[in-house]
Amino acid sequence: MxxxxxxxxxxxxxxxxxxxxxxPGKDPEKDETPDRSPFEVLISTVLSQRTKDVNTHKASEALFSKYPSPKDIAEAPLDDIKELIKPSGFYNVKAERVKRIAERIHNEFNDQVPEDIGQLLDLKGVGRKTANCVLVYGFGEPAxxxxxxxxxxxxxxxxxxxxxxxxxxxxxxxxxxxxxxxxxxxxxxxxxxxxxxxxxxxxxxxxxxxxxxxxxxxxxxxx
DNA sequence: AACTCGGGGCA
DNA sequence: TGCCCAGAGTT
Missing domain, CATH: 1.10.1670.10 (Helix-hairpin-Helix base-excision DNA repair enzymes (C-terminal))
Incomplete structure (x- = not known):
């Protein structure tokens, strides 16, 4: 077949x-062209892991409106991140992952999300599904x-x-x-x-x- | 390979 | 108020 x-x-x-x-992390009601940075895609996709909640985008928006850059999230208090991303569910695990990822992107990658699948997979909290989402939705690369x-x-x-x-x-x-x-x-x-x-x-x-x-x-x- | 993590939505 | 659903890490 x-x-x-x-x-x-x-x-x-x-x-x-x-x-x-x-x-991932995008308002499904809006038919707009995705214009988010690879970093926003990465974080939003982590927030959408194991969630069928259509309101995941609210968590991303809340987080990025207060902490726009990798540096901002890296330096943000963990409890505050948890509070902001609460609508996405699993916020304890996700907050730690998001903060650690932001720290590494800021410190090791000069605020630039790597375009390489191997380097993406090396981030804790990023598996094949999330890494491929970053390639597709963040970089427009086929995956x-x-x-x-x-x-x-x-x-x-x-x-x-x-x-x-x-x-x-x-x-x-x-x-x-x-x-x-x-x-x-x-x-x-x-x-x-x-x-x-x-x-x-x-x-x-x-x-x-x-x-x-x-x-x-x-x-x-x-x- | 099986187990663990743990929150939102819905019957 | 159980039951289903959703990925990645750990052992």
Whole structure:
């Protein structure tokens, strides 16, 4: 099945379905062009980790309005950071990560977020998903951030067969034309939140059933 | 590979 | 008020 998926068609159909893509730390109601610095993208993405809260952007805005630069955050009191980012959830862990990351960006990288995946992964609190988000949303570089939505959908549809998200990332990079890497994450996240949900995917509303392994092998027979 | 971390949203 | 959800670090 997966070898035969027409990614041009898939992307086109998803774009027709979802005009506004999700964006870590960005207000999903606003259709504006992302104009944030790589540092803002990095911090916002850390704040959005393990959060489906659509209000994560409020935490980013609160933090950056008081502490705009890496130096500001690095020198800010931890408790104040916690208070500001509270709306994003998991604020204790996230505040420590954000502060440590800001310290390193300021002290070791001259306030410039590295554009290198290895250097990004070296930051505590930055894994493959976050690092790839920084490349895509911060630098406009092609990368495939695999969150649970992308992982679930890819396996469910039969595009990949992978246990770990890292395997999914590798497989997707081989199969999906590079020109789509920039947008595939946003489209799949929207798709995953609205239709291809973790449980009980809404196949009756799905525009991709004709290219979906789950629909063909599981859903169709049971309905 | 399995376990831990711990907060928001919703039935 | 349980139950589901969301990545990265640690062991």
């Amino acid at each position: 997966s070898e035969y998926i027409d990614f041009d068609e898939m992307i086109t159909l998803l774009k027709e379905e979802f005009k506004i893509g999700a964006f 495939v951030p695999v969150d649970t939505h992308v992982h679930r959908i890819s396996n469910r549809m039969g595009i990949v067969e992978a246990e770990k998200p890292e395997e999914t990332e590798k497989a997707l990079e081989e199969k999906i034309p590079k020109k789509y890497w920039i947008e595939i994450n946003r489209l799949m996240v929207e798709f995953g939140k609205n239709i291809c949900k973790p449980r009980e995917p809404l196949c009756e509303r799905c525009p991709l059933t004709h290219m979906c392994r789950y629909y063909e092998e599981v859903y169709k027979d049971g309905n």
